[in-house]
Amino acid sequence: MTHELTALTLAALWQVVQYLLYAIPANLELGPGYTTSPRDREPSRKMSDGTARLGRALSNHFEGLILFTIACVVITLSDQSTRFTAWCAYSYVAARILYVPAYYAGLSPARSFIWAAGFLATVLMLLAALL
Numbered sequence: 047m048t049h050e051l052t053a054l055t056l057a058a059l060w061q062v063v064q065y066l067l068y069a070i071p072a073n074l075e076l077g078p079g080y081t082t083s084p085r086d087r088e089p090s091r092k093m094s095d096g097t098a099r100l101g102r103a104l105s106n107h108f109e110g111l112i113l114f115t116i117a118c119v120v121i122t123l124s125d126q127s128t129r130f131t132a133w134c135a136y137s138y139v140a141a142r143i144l145y146v147p148a149y150y151a152g153l154s155p156a157r158s159f160i161w162a163a164g165f166l167a168t169v170l171m172l173l174a175a176l177l
Contacts (some may be wrong), residue, residue, distance in 0.1 A: 047133030050118040050171070056139050061107055061167060064146060068100040096150055103149040107142055110164060114138050117171035124175055131174050137167040 047055075080089045088135055094100070094155045114135075121131050141164030148157035 048122045048127045049083075050121045050127055050135045053132075053135035054115060054140050055117040057107075057111060057142060060113065060139065060142055061104070062099065064104045064107055066103050067084040067146065068097065072101065074099070095152075099149050099152070100146070103146050106161070107147070110161075110168070111139075113172075114164075114168045117168050117175070118175070120175045121171055126175055128174070129169050134167040134171045138164045139170075141167065143175075 072093060075093050076089045076091055080091075118135060121127055121135075140159050145157060145160045145164065148160050
């Protein structure tokens, strides 16, 4: 397996961890009556700021993972894996891992810089595939 596909697998597993980090407190805070319902109405209780941030961080990872997946697949299928693209791939994973506690803690603008590092790593992989 290429380094890029390994990083993609790690990113997917991190998404599972993020889901648990969000789902457990969200279920505790909102209660099973709401979380097992069709959610046609707003919850009767509000989530804490930290839990809401974990949910937004999870959604953000879903969005970023799409582009990162494309970059990893393009690099791998075109047989263009290099030390540079491997470094970019692992940098993306590291940025995603650092992003969650930064977002949870409300570290602004640090979390935006962390997000930008992961996004830049993905863009550099895509550019490397074209060059």
